[in-house]
Amino acid sequence: MIEVRDLKVYYGDNVAVDGLSFEVEKGEVYGLIGPNGAGKTTTIKAIATLLEPTYGEILVDGISALHEPENVRGMLGYMPDFPPVYDDLRVDEFVELFASAYGATSEKRNTEVDRCLAATNLEDKRKVLCKTLSRGMKQRALLAKTLVHDPPVLLLDEPAANLDPKARIDLRNLLKHLAKDGKTILVSSHVLTELQDLCDSIGIMREGKMVINGNLQEVVERATLTKTILMELLHPFPQTHGFLIAHPSAHFSGEVDESATLIEFTFDGDNEEVANLLRALVELGAPVKSFHERKADVESLFLAVESGEQS
């Protein structure tokens, strides 16, 4: 649905985005992750036709965003990273403005406004002036405006940046719901945990370049070949330490908790080798109560990528 090929955006002599390529399938939720200044907002703006790239191609549903921006815009719902709203409009007027600007008839407009306000839990704020809303509420009003023309593609730049935990959960549920309805969602964030349960695919950006890109699970597994293993013993068993230190694939610092029963170490090897390690420990007589791999998350992935880049 979205195809970005060799995208480059220069601001004067500075390169904001450098040769970025990725694809987002129809109905997919794609998370664009990266530290501040990585080029996430620039990329989203270029897809939203608000910024002309220096080089490259952007296709939305096969239509060039560069050459036919007018045709692409109708398909997009864009929400920027901070919520500008018309301060002196009421929430319902704000949403209705865009309903009519997107060509909804006067009869349909009100239904659309009701639908979007309900979806964003803003029904009780509909008569309130936008300027009196909190940042989080403004973000919701903006999301309501973004949904008002029922676009097949949503471009959300840091949508949860100003939301409280409850609102974040609501937003996550809403986005999941929208994804189920077949909407293609490109969402950027640097709050990594919020993308974990939401995205089908991710791309990690750094200094304008795509460092890792692909299906979330595959990417996580690919990027974290070194497994972190947590082992709990029934009671302290000092031979375990020596065994792990001596094992060629295990990396154990020798540090344990006060009770000396919780051991964390990293292990270079596939699942079969992990099973062999566990068998060897049991044969050694270690009273293993639990033995499991700590699931790698997006945050650890991001940190792994960061440290990898630095090293």
Next chain:
Amino acid sequence: MTINSSEGFPSLNPLIRKGIRERLRMKQIIAWGLLTLILTSFTYLTAYLQGSDGQWIYDEKSESWKKGEPSPVNGARKAFPWLLGVQGFILMFLGAGRMAGGTAEERETGLLDYQRMTPMRPHSKIIGYLFGLPAREYFMFALTLPFLIHAIVVGELSSGKVFHLYGVFLSCVLLYHLTAHVTGLIVSKPRAASWVSRMVVLGLYVFLPGLGQAGFSFLSFLTLLPTYFGLMSEELILVGQQNLNMWHQEMATFWTEVPFFETTLSPAFFTVLMQGLLLAGLFATAHRKWRNEALTAFSKPAGIGLFLLLQFLLIGSLWQLYGNGNASGLLGSAISGDKFDENLIQKTESGIVRATVHRTGMVVVSVQTILFTLSLGASVLILNVTCPTRHQYLKGKRRSAKLGLQDIPLWADEKPGWLMVLCLAVIMPFTHFALLTRAVDSGLYFEEFPGMGAYILPCVLFAACLTYIRAAREKWFAVGFWGFLGLLWITPLLACMVLAVGWEEEVFDVVFHLGSLSPPFAFFEIAGRPHDMSLDIHEDAFRQGALVGTFIACAIATWLSLGQFLRRRNWDKGEKNIAVSREP
């Protein structure tokens, strides 16, 4: 129905609706309505009461002053200009400020991006902004209309003329608002856009029309004044007064006829022509920017078209001045005092003509200086818009490579502006040669043939300036470019002023050489070369200054162009390397 406020005007342009909702809620209607009524009624009634009071008349029979009968007609006629002033303040001052501020604010916050993404057509968006942002000001204006009706009825004013005047008034308002909107869309830094908009409105419609008094009549018609004085001066003669007072009489004669080529045009027609052209140009620019923000304000062919139009208006306005000494405005008034009748021109031996020729020679010196400065100013704006920065140039190169083209197309926005420079540098001599030849043929301004230098030198300087402007624009980004022009054009003038004030005549030679770095001053020196400038021992330095200025401009043009050529070659090499490295 959930959205009550949309019920009354659901089919209205959404942006106008937005403007009305934002700025005309009940509280605002009451507050601003009261303010408008208080301000208008105070101004109107004060003028009305003062005007309708009977006038004191000296009775020669009784040798005493007697108060005449009260006259409501006079009151209304006196109050009319004040009412127009209040309306102008509301729509032109407050309204243009709102347009500039509103557009810039929406651009800065990103709200304009939302609008850009909606499928509304660009012209609907422009109209929506034009009438939506200043919705409150239009409401305030509407509240002043009952006073206008009172003035027409009681003052026995011709309703046709008043409607005509208000047609032009509203066209001026649209022009100012559209200028503010376009500036808000063009200026790259949104924070600066609001201030730049106001400066542009002031410059275009307050300062520039001042040049209308110096023979460039078309510039005056960017304002309401010509129509006002042309149409209303006679309408507003007070009852009992035989004629216009002297000031009104002069103003009326200034504007009644506009010399343009061999004919004269009515101020109303000329106003419609000028404002229509400008409105069309601004609308096209706004349309372009709404369509795609990345596009330049106008294309290269449009830039050349604008320059051609400007030259046409310049020649048309100055044609009669150069040919027979006819001019409108203050200049016309000044030279009409010693207008040269043909007999006088024939008496070249008498000595009186010498003085006259000197005085009128100064007219052509000043007008020629303004002509070139104005054209250079327009060229700076055109080249600033149409010459690509390094960023745009490289973008063009990459796009051309992608499309399999050898080079960037000749008239593309990303193409370097040398062709623009060439076109502008060719157009300008046509204007200059046409006007100068006419001035020489008329025998009014030159005692003898001024020499080919008078023809060629200003055009060489003009071309050199265009060349270095283009190179600087393509070499540096905005700050560097404007900084360079500011340093080169303004600093020498300021230094000359300090020198002239501090040391007066002692340093005139230095002043004439140093000042020539600034093109307006150099144009003045070039225009003054064929004339006796009464500078005694400094006359030679004055004449040399023209040559020095031209030489330095040529040197800067060569240096910058060569540097830019070499830089571009490096950029092209860099691009080729990138292309090679991309190949599998």
